[in-house]
Amino acid sequence: MLAYALKRLGVALLVALTVSLITFSMVYLPGDPAMALAPESASQEDIELIRKIYGYDRPIMVQYLDWLFRAVQGDFGRSHYLNEDAANVIFDRLPTTMLLGASAITFALLLSIPLGVLAAIRPNSLIDRLALSIAVIGQAMPSFWFALTMMLWFGINWRLLPITGTDSWKNFVMPAIALGYYVTPGVMRLTRAGMLEVLASDYIRTARAKGLRPMRVLFKHALRNAILPVVSLTAVQFGFMLGGSIVIETIFAINGLGYLAWESIQRADLPMMQAIVLVLSVFYIVLTLLADLLNAFLDPRIRVS
């Protein structure tokens, strides 16, 4: 198990290194990074000065190795735009994104797993159709549109919820629903499919024949097995939410990591981008590892293998 974990960790580090190298070189694709840092009305002379100040006049490899050398010593550099230590900016904004991601995934699971189970128990019934409709709408409806619709009704027309900011838990209600709803269809369909398969299996029939109570059969024997792929999917989706909640963070003016990543790319803020990529890579790796461990905990066959 230790060898397996170490191997996974080594691969993860290589992935993080490769991603950071690609990110570094990609900053030059949309044009001159010095020009991105300069104001629009900057003259050629201003831009040349900025290029020199921020070291963009050096070869890309030199810049990258310089960053890498400092990064392994725990120094992720300073954001060129925000003029703060990149690590401080990330740790300042990470809790907001984590809270948003956790709220969204909680909402998604609370909505999708019961619906998935109900749909599987009564296939082709009204509840199944309703669950399917929710899944189709969630998949088809752009999250920005859903977010703006909620904002219109709950923020402007009824004044029930605050539109922007992160001052209280109420600020997270609309963003969490908007973000979580996007994940709902996948989780629900996976739960439904898993439950349908498990419910048709021999051991469930045996459990029923033994006279076990239906709820016990459903939750202890069926759901526990059907939920395994859902755990993996949830971990991946949670990782996606940490880095990919750009649209929702933008609409609700939430100062989180996704929004910061997007802005840093726009501004060619290399140290900031690199630090974010590294942090998000680590999160992704940790979440995937946790999902594997949880699967192993839930399914004894995985532990044995």
Added chain:
Amino acid sequence: MIKRYPFICTAALAAAFGLAVGPVQAGKSDDTLNWSTDREVSVVDTYYNRTRELVVMGHLGWDGLMFRDLKTGEYKPLLATKWEWKDNVTLIVELRTDVKFHDGSAFDADDVVYTINHVANKANGVLTYSNVKFMKDAKKLGSHKVQINLHKPFPAAIAYLAGAVFMISDGHYDNAPIKKDGKKDYGSVKANGTGPYKLVEVKSGDYVLWEKNSNYFGGAKGKPTIGKVKFRTIKEMNTQIAELLTGGLDWIWDVPKDQAERLQAQGKVTVENAKTMRVSYIAFDVDGSSPSKQFKDKRVRMAVAHAINREAITKNMVGPASVVINSPCHPDQFGCTNDVPKWNYDPAKAKKLLADAGYPNGFETEIYAYRQREFTEAVIGYLANVGIKAKLNFMTYRALRDLAWKGQTAMHHMTWGSNSIPDASAITGVFFVGGKDDPANDPEVIKAIQEAGTTTDPEKRKALYKKAMSKIAGELYWLPMFTYAKYYVFSKDLDFKTTPDEIPRFYSAKWK
């Protein structure tokens, strides 16, 4: 179902949670003017953050030596009491004796000398050095008298001193923290100006809070009346509008025309369209360095100029405060003249010119743009009418300027804001003095622009600019398009006057 679903779902959730926040208490009720743009602000220093937001905040927190009266265009004393030119490169300035910085220290000649010597020193890395590079240094002549030395005659010096050179206190940056690379971090020193508002708090990327400087001397800016001014970053325009309608914001700008018109029709907020110093233009590949060689031929450039109905774009798309321009400058800038060759909308003539140039059936080309895609799309439509099929390459500003510098664009539709400096040198001095930004590198134009930029006689300057601009417009190195206009939307409680230079003066705003 799609339309009804969010309503039903969210209503059920609201009922479940039993939420109620009520109307947001902001603006007039708590004496705080909340304004927002889409840009993050972290560094609150006019020299180390030259975003438009800091230009606006610069006038809140700091003062220049002079003040430009936007109604008359006249320069008045602000921190100065009077000034005179000793010669073409030496300006003598006498200072007010009743001014204090926000930290309580008195303002005097040492502060002016420190400010100018710091910003004019290229090694200190002021981010828009081109705004301050005209100054060589400053010397103290008395406790409230200084001498500012210029590198060479620079007639726009007063315009720059009024709009882009704010005074900081003596020794302000001396104790700036040292960064890990050993350089001083000037941008992280807490703001300390003399302006009508003083900095209270900055939450990086979130908000910047200013409060009224009760000890402000007044002067040409007048005393502020609103208690606090809070800037907030809200990236999404729809969210800004939602906050404005619910009282979370009092002021926004850059609202798209269609949305502004809808808000105006609702009548809940004040909507105004005001001119800005920004101009739109199309630059051509005059020397044929791009893959499309057609624009080397002046007749093709003339065809483009005759094909586009600039008046219609201005009227229908930009806003009522926008006007068509014929010169490569803003009409409000000193030296800008409309007395240059003009190119009226005449598609038939455009087709004939194309035929004369050897393109009776038109040709295919590319047009590059980065701002207000719809304006460029309108241009493409007009070009298509005469047979020029222009493919749009829409990209970020940096990518486009980079390509333009490399001479790889056949046509690029650009804009320039001149840093709100009301002098033609702020645009022609960048684009027509040779170098990567100059589409033509025409020696005659370069000579005239350079001379106009260093001549102090106003009439001679005007004549030189006219000569250069006539050549630029006549040869169509650029096709000047129109001035930009911005839609401002603000609370009905706010007594706010829009300004023609794209710098809202919140210090003179009042509650009704």
